[in-house]
Amino acid sequence: GAVFSVRMRASQESMHISGGERLAEEERVREIAHSLIERALTHERGGPDSIHLTIDKMDRSDIQSIAALPISTIPVRDVHEGYAAAQRKLVEAGIPSAIAAHAIDLLKKGPGPQGTVMRGAVLMDVQTGERLEPDIARGVRVSRFDWKEETLRSWMDEVSSFGFNRSRIWEAIALASKVAAAPGVLAEICWSDDPSYVTGYVSSPSLGYVRIPHLKEKGDPVGGRIFFVDRQQTDISTLIHYLEKQAVWIDQ
Ligand code: PML
Numbered sequence: 001g002a003v004f005s006v007r008m009r010a011s012q013e014s015m016h017i018s019g020g021e022r023l024a025e026e027e028r029v030r031e032i033a034h035s036l037i038e039r040a041l042t043h044e045r046g047g048p049d050s051i052h053l054t055i056d057k058m059d060r061s062d063i064q065s066i067a068a069l070p071i072s073t074i075p076v077r078d079v080h081e082g083y084a085a086a087q088r089k090l091v092e093a094g095i096p097s098a099i100a101a102h103a104i105d106l107l108k109k110g111p112g113p114q115g116t117v118m119r120g121a122v123l124m125d126v127q128t129g130e131r132l133e134p135d136i137a138r139g140v141r142v143s144r145f146d147w148k149e150e151t152l153r154s155w156m157d158e159v160s161s162f163g164f165n166r167s168r169i170w171e172a173i174a175l176a177s178k179v180a181a182a183p184g185v186l187a188e189i190c191w192s193d194d195p196s197y198v199t200g201y202v203s204s205p206s207l208g209y210v211r212i213p214h215l216k217e218k219g220d221p222v223g224g225r226i227f228f229v230d231r232q233q234t235d236i237s238t239l240i241h242y243l244e245k246q247a248v249w250i251d252q
Pocket of ligand 1: 168172190191192193194199200211
């Protein structure tokens, strides 16, 4: 059978409130479309005004296969320890200390115009700290990635005792794994814009996916993602094409 890309985004008063996407074998498209619509309708910020569902048939040979990043957790007690841990890990991943600090500050104050949240990620030049995304209000949206169903099932069995089997976590790991495999990306830092969710992570090919339980205070609606880009290893249009368009499955 065919494989389909199934994508959902929902908005309320023209603000993005929820989104998600899956790669689905043909026989699971209906079920997956349902679960994405269900997610939009039961969003904690209330019902959406608009839900967009996009289903595109894929060519199987166009799907790149990658491995999931291994997970670890740094047991910090508060945001101060959290930011220190994030800073340390970014430096370990090869990010210059001043650039790492600049990135953490940018996520704290909101990387969009006037401190707003962006739908996409910031691309930060690892040498200069300069922002490389063509539209700095929108950022770059990572799209077209998923777990292969069997791989997700066996991964969930392995990690269930740690409580990692929530969709927010496995989606974040899938995204971070795609980003870690991107041309010219040295590392990523992320925490959610969901006011009730304070865990974030730093990830890179060598670090894996490092969870940090406190990267903001509860109630804070500001968050986002920053990818650190080495321009000597990639040109920006190749990178953006990979992030937005290249279909990737985690099947290892
Ligand atoms: C986790 O490992 O707990 C997920 C952290 C990132 C969540 C990002 C998001 O949901 O926006």
